[in-house]
Amino acid sequence: MRISVEEVFETVQMTMDQHFDVRTVTLGINLKDCMDRNLNQFCKRIEHRIVTMGQKLNAAADAMEQKYGVPVINRRISVTPVSLLLEPLPRTVATAVKVAKTLDRAATRANIDFIGGFGGYVQKGLTASDENLMNALPQALSQTQRVCSFFNLGSTLAGLNMTAVERFGHILKDLAVKSKTGIGCAKVAVFANVPGDNPFMAGAHHGIGEPDHSLNIGISGPGVVKVVVEKNPDCDLTELSEIIKRTVFKITRAGELIGREVADMMSVEFGIVDISLAATPAAGDSVAEIIEAMGVDRMGVPGTTAALALLIDAVKKGGAMASGRVGGLSGTFIPVSEDAGMIRAVKEGALNLEKLEALTSVCSVGMDMFAIPGSTPPDVISAIIADELAIGIANNKTTSVRVIPVPGKRAGQSVHFGGLLGTAPIMAVTKNASLGFINRKGRMPAPLKALRN
Amino acid sequence: MAKKAPKKTVKEPQICIVTVTGKDKVGIIARLSVAMAKNNINIVDVNQKIMENYFVMTMACDMAEATVAINEISEKLSRIGKEMDLQITFQHENIFKAMHRV
Numbered sequence: 001m002r003i004s005v006e007e008v009f010e011t012v013q014m015t016m017d018q019h020f021d022v023r024t025v026t027l028g029i030n031l032k033d034c035m036d037r038n039l040n041q042f043c044k045r046i047e048h049r050i051v052t053m054g055q056k057l058n059a060a061a062d063a064m065e066q067k068y069g070v071p072v073i074n075r076r077i078s079v080t081p082v083s084l085l086l087e088p089l090p091r092t093v094a095t096a097v098k099v100a101k102t103l104d105r106a107a108t109r110a111n112i113d114f115i116g117g118f119g120g121y122v123q124k125g126l127t128a129s130d131e132n133l134m135n136a137l138p139q140a141l142s143q144t145q146r147v148c149s150f151f152n153l154g155s156t157l158a159g160l161n162m163t164a165v166e167r168f169g170h171i172l173k174d175l176a177v178k179s180k181t182g183i184g185c186a187k188v189a190v191f192a193n194v195p196g197d198n199p200f201m202a203g204a205h206h207g208i209g210e211p212d213h214s215l216n217i218g219i220s221g222p223g224v225v226k227v228v229v230e231k232n233p234d235c236d237l238t239e240l241s242e243i244i245k246r247t248v249f250k251i252t253r254a255g256e257l258i259g260r261e262v263a264d265m266m267s268v269e270f271g272i273v274d275i276s277l278a279a280t281p282a283a284g285d286s287v288a289e290i291i292e293a294m295g296v297d298r299m300g301v302p303g304t305t306a307a308l309a310l311l312i313d314a315v316k317k318g319g320a321m322a323s324g325r326v327g328g329l330s331g332t333f334i335p336v337s338e339d340a341g342m343i344r345a346v347k348e349g350a351l352n353l354e355k356l357e358a359l360t361s362v363c364s365v366g367m368d369m370f371a372i373p374g375s376t377p378p379d380v381i382s383a384i385i386a387d388e389l390a391i392g393i394a395n396n397k398t399t400s401v402r403v404i405p406v407p408g409k410r411a412g413q414s415v416h417f418g419g420l421l422g423t424a425p426i427m428a429v430t431k432n433a434s435l436g437f438i439n440r441k442g443r444m445p446a447p448l449k450a451l452r453n
Numbered sequence: 454m455a456k457k458a459p460k461k462t463v464k465e466p467q468i469c470i471v472t473v474t475g476k477d478k479v480g481i482i483a484r485l486s487v488a489m490a491k492n493n494i495n496i497v498d499v500n501q502k503i504m505e506n507y508f509v510m511t512m513a514c515d516m517a518e519a520t521v522a523i524n525e526i527s528e529k530l531s532r533i534g535k536e537m538d539l540q541i542t543f544q545h546e547n548i549f550k551a552m553h554r555v
Contacts, residue, residue, distance in 0.1 A: 003470065003549040005502045008511045011552055012472045012542055066524040069544035250552040257551040 014224050014251070015070055019285040022255055023220035023278045024074040025262055026116075026199035027057045028206035028271065029213055031080045037088045039095055043102040046085075050077060050103070053213070053266075054110025060265040064258045072258065073220070074420075076114050077107065078204040081150075083120025083133045091128050096136035097143060104144035112146065114187075116204035119150040121194075123158040124443065134164070137171050141187050142178035148202040154192040154389045156396045160444040165190075165386050169378030169438070176374065176405045181415050185404040186369060190385055192392030192399050197272050198328040203400060214271035216328060217259035220278040221251040223285045225311075229293040240294065241314040248275065248318030256323040272327030275319030276365070277311075279339035281422040287311075287334055288341025299334075299341055300351025305362055308332055312363035329398055334359060335369035337417060337424035346425045347414075353384070353427050361391050366400030371415055371424035374407035376431070381405060383433040394447055467516040468497065468546040469523070471530060475539035477508040484533050489514055492521045492529075513546065 014020035034045040054077055061072040079085075082099060089095050100118055107115040118140065120130045137149060153168070154160035168190055176182035189203040196207015199216035206214065228247045232240060256273050263270035279287045288299035290311060296303045312332045319326050336342045336356070345351035356367050367388050372381075385401045392399030404424065406415045411428035473481060482499065489496055494514045501510040516523065527543040534541035 002498060002513065003511075003546065003553060005500045005509055005511050006504065007553040008470055008472050008549055009474070009502075009504055009507070009509045011544075011549055012474065016474075016540065016542075066527060067545045068548040069527075069542050070548065253551040254548055257547060 018227050019223035019280070019282060020221050020251060021071040021073050022217060022258055024076055024199050024218040025057065025061050025072055025259065026076040026078055026204055026216045026218070027053060027213060027266070027268070028078045028197065028210055028216060029053055030206060030210065031085055035085055035088055039089055039098065042085070042089065043099065046079075047102050047106040050079070050106035050115070051110045053077070054107065054112045056266050057262070058111055060262045063265065064262055068254070068258060070254060070258060074113055076116065076199070076201060076204065077110075077112050078199075078206045079103070079115065079117035080206050081120045081208070082118045083127070083130045086133060087127070087129045091132040093132065093136040093139060096133050097140045100136070100140035100144050100147050103147050107146040114146050114148050114201045116148040116150065116201050117206060118147050119205065121152045121208070122161055122164050123152050123155040124161065126161070126164060134167060134171060137188065138174040138178050138184070141175055141184040147187065148204065149188040150191060150194060150203040150205055152191045152194040153385070154393050156193060156393050157446055157450045159446040160192070160386065160389055160393055162386065162438070162444055163441040165382050165389070166379075166438050166441050168385060169380070169382035172381055172403065173378050173405055177407050181417065182371070182374070182404045182406040183417055183421070186402065186417060186421050189366070189400045189402040190389070192389035193397060194400070195328055195398060199274050200276065200278065200329060200333070202402060211269050213268035215259060215263035215266065215268050216271040216274065217255050218274040218276065218278055218328070219251050219255035220280065220285070221248070222277045222279050222287050222290055224251055225277060226284065226286070226290045226293050229290055237310060241310060244311065244314035245318035245321070248315045249322045252319045252322035252326075256325065270325065272325045273319070273323045274328030275315055275326055275330045276328070276333050277315060278333050279335065280420060281338055281340055283340060286339045286341035287332060288339050288345055292341060298348060298350035299345035300355045304355065305359055308359055308364065309362040329365045331365035331398065332359070332363045333368065334364050335402075336427070337369040337371065337422040338420060339422075343423060343425060346427060353429060357388060357391070360388060360399050361395060365398050366402065368400065368402045369404070369421065369424065371404045371406045371409070371426045372429045373410050373426055374405050376405050376429055379435045379438045380429060380431065380433045382438045384429070386438070390444070396449060464517040468513055469516050470544055470546055470549060471512040471514065472542045472544070473510040473534075473539050474507050478537065481510065481537065481539065484537065485512060485530070488526070488529055488533060492519055492526055494519045494526065
């Protein structure tokens with residue numbers, strides 16, 4: 001049966017008026033075979049590989065944009081966790097910084113806006129190379145523009161590496177001071193249960209169990225979902241869930257089609273579709289506004305957690321029906337600075353840090369892109385991270401923290417990062433928290449649910 | 454509509470959909486048909502409707518024998534759209550099939 005005018009118009013409206021786009025195509029590249037004891041040789045090889053594949057990725061994404069009329073906003077690259085690649089090299093900060101600069105230059109040459117993977121898995125302990133990379137983060141991320149870092153600090157199977165959590169409080173403070181408005185911290189996310197096929201920055205990396213290449217895709221449809229919710233102001237919640245499911249099915253199918261064709265064109269394996277609804281600062285492209293369209297007065301007031309749980313459950317059901325390759329994070333993204341509705345909710349006092357954390361217990365994948373006063377002590381930052389990651393570990397899900405302690409700013413002020421990173425209101429946070437607890441360090445044991453065999 | 458091409462040169466159909474939205478006026482189909490014919494693109498179906506106060510016309514056409522690439526015809530159509538004050542998009546049919554057919 002030929003497609004009807006109504007069906008065509010629905011699709012065209014999604015891209016024309018409702019901000020539907022492919023938020024990112026992210027190519028994961030294995031760099032393990034580039035490892036060398038000679039730093040220059042290693043850098044030369046990875047730069048060549050990234051530039052070649054990055055250019056191909058851009059060409060393929062452009063062709064798909066033309067063919068299907070759906071914008072492919074970001075083209076990104078993720079690589080094997082760099083702490084692994086640095087193992088044979090001298091353990092100096094200068095080595096790690098040189099590798100970061102090489103990645104940055106390669107991304108620039110290939111016209112790739114962000115390259116992820118400058119990090120490692122340290123949930124159980126730190127190798128000398130992991131430790132070196134962590135120590136190098138403030139310099140590496142403040143001296144590069146496109147490099148993103150992730151660190152997996154905990155997992156349900158291993159527990160939580162509190163020694164690394166304690167260190168990160170200091171690292172983030174140091175990085176914030178070294179970079180303008182603290183923006184360096186927007187390029188690093190710490191995780192519990194990090195997935196190795198997530199296409200979204202800053203946490204994207206090419207996981208250890210991945211093939212040589214893997215093309216992962218992230219779709220963006222908060223605007224589309226918001227419009228269908230608004231068009232159905234009176235239906236009950238069961239029906240609303242069905243409506244959201246049907247809509248997400250459609251956008252996921254479009255995403256998968258484009259992802260598969262990009263992978264085919266590049267002769268690489270197609271990885272996953274990440275069905276997370278990714279907001280942008282553009283008006284109408286907000287997850288918070290979907291929650292509000294569902295009937296919650298303001299994002300953050302009582303009712304928000306239930307509404308968000310319903311929303312993402314429907315998103316997952318629609319997405320899983322649409323694609324057999326759903327993966328990555330596939331949860332709710334509610335980055336404070338990148339979502340106009342979130343910014344408004346914080347400014348009006350409806351949403352605070354405690355509620356933001358509560359939302360991650362049902363479906364959100366982390367406390368993302370929120371700014372706190374620059375004077376916040378390192379141990380308080382570590383304590384925020386520990387709380388958030390403990391939620392992920394105990395609930396067998398991914399959680400993450402991307403926090404920006406903005407130098408010289410106080411609660412109530414705001415900071416503008418520009419572009420997709422948006423504007424962050426500075427959120428209030430206590431000056432004294434759990435210094436004694438954080439300073440104990442060590443490893444919090446894995447929860448009982450890790451013993452599943 | 455053009456006759457079917459001789460059998461030996463028949464290629465797999467490459468159906469694309471042109472969507473026109475805006476205000477209805479004289480000559481829309483004429484302009485589009487000329488552009489299609491010039492580039493050897495066969496029109497296979499045309500439909501139109503008024504929806505949510507929009508005039509919407511869809512035209513299915515086959516690019517199999519086209520003398521231009523998708524991006525070129527797409528640019529030509531956008532130019533026509535600008536001249537006639539209409540929104541014109543050009544997309545491969547597969548996107549609609551993926552989204553609207555299980």
